[in-house]
Amino acid sequence: MTQKVAVLGTGKIGEALLSGMIRAGWSPADLLVTARRPERAEELRTRYGVSPVTNPEAAKTADTLILTVKPQDMGTLLVELAPHVPADRLVISGAAGIPTSFFEERLAQGTPVVRVMTNTPALVDEAMSVISAGSHATAEHLAHAEEIFGAVGKTLRVPESQQDACTALSGSGPAYFFYLVEAMTDAGILLGLPREKAHDLIVQSAIGAAVMLRDSGEHPVKLRENVTSPAGTTINAIRELENHGVRAALIAAIEAARDRGRELASGNNT
Ligand SMILES: NC(=O)C1=CN([C@@H]2O[C@H](COP(=O)(O)OP(=O)(O)OC[C@H]3O[C@@H](n4cnc5c(N)ncnc54)[C@H](O)[C@@H]3O)[C@@H](O)[C@H]2O)C=CC1
Numbered sequence: 001m002t003q004k005v006a007v008l009g010t011g012k013i014g015e016a017l018l019s020g021m022i023r024a025g026w027s028p029a030d031l032l033v034t035a036r037r038p039e040r041a042e043e044l045r046t047r048y049g050v051s052p053v054t055n056p057e058a059a060k061t062a063d064t065l066i067l068t069v070k071p072q073d074m075g076t077l078l079v080e081l082a083p084h085v086p087a088d089r090l091v092i093s094g095a096a097g098i099p100t101s102f103f104e105e106r107l108a109q110g111t112p113v114v115r116v117m118t119n120t121p122a123l124v125d126e127a128m129s130v131i132s133a134g135s136h137a138t139a140e141h142l143a144h145a146e147e148i149f150g151a152v153g154k155t156l157r158v159p160e161s162q163q164d165a166c167t168a169l170s171g172s173g174p175a176y177f178f179y180l181v182e183a184m185t186d187a188g189i190l191l192g193l194p195r196e197k198a199h200d201l202i203v204q205s206a207i208g209a210a211v212m213l214r215d216s217g218e219h220p221v222k223l224r225e226n227v228t229s230p231a232g233t234t235i236n237a238i239r240e241l242e243n244h245g246v247r248a249a250l251i252a253a254i255e256a257a258r259d260r261g262r263e264l265a266s267g268n269n270t
């Protein structure tokens with residue numbers, strides 16, 4: 001039997017996932033989407049050939065519901081969905097912070113819920129998606145979530161207690177790298193390079209470093225030491241990074257992101 005999958009609240013992450021599923025061979029005929037604005041729904045139909053439906057229609061028709069609205073909008077969406085979701089539907093939440101218990105309390109008794117934290121590199125099939133089971137989700141449900149999110153990159157199962165930490169590391173992680181590239185480009189400008197050239201140098205260096213981190217089997221410390229020649233240039237830069245507390249800043253930043261996830265879980269939406 002064909003499994004229908006619906007993406008509810010198809011914004012940046014919902015669309016990234018949807019497009020990846022189609023690239024990976026899902027038939028648009030088996031994919032439903034919901035959107036708040038009719039123009040957005042039409043845009044998705046034109047772009048991907050998928051069917052826009054209402055949230056209740058999605059709940060009744062699809063076997064798997066993937067909820068990709070903002071955490072702040074999840075309560076309202078569940079009020080709308082709850083009367084229409086049969087207890088055998090798999091509900092996957094892509095939202096930061098919100099625990100699986102939040103869904104279980106609002107949906108029919110026994111509804112399987114899986115929590116996933118992916119990231120925007122889903123757009124280029126290089127996502128990191130971290131997956132946890134709610135209390136009624138079986139190994140089969142987890143495998144189905146892995147199949148879906150595996151379409152856009154890597155997946156990793158973690159206990160739900162680690163989700164906020166993973167959100168802070170990989171969910172938000174791409175933003176930290178984009179921020180670094182932005183800052184390094186400014187440094188290139190300071191040193192007199194044209195912006196475009198500085199950008200290209202840094203992006204290629206980032207790609208090279210990322211491939212080495214993934215493929216070389218070497219520890220990051222060893223990779224950095226290999227760049228850092230005695231009395232050379234790099235050590236001067238490293239000393240400045242240490243003087244400015246960049247390592248401590250990164251640790252504090254990621255801890256703050258984790259803490260915000262916890263706040264979202266407790267219903268602090270401001
Ligand atoms: N942007 C990112 O890098 C990441 C976001 N997330 C999570 O993904 C979720 C979505 O984030 P984005 O895609 O960035 O936000 P977004 O704002 O681009 O997408 C959310 C969409 O949901 C729609 N929506 C809200 N309520 C709705 C309803 N009742 N019915 C139908 N559509 C509705 C909005 O109109 C919007 O298009 C959030 O929960 C976030 O925590 C997870 C990983 C990374």
Ligand SMILES: O=C(O)[C@@H]1CCC=N1
Pocket residue numbers: 096167171172
């Ligand atoms: O900033 C956020 O809340 C979302 C979740 C992880 C990445 N973006």
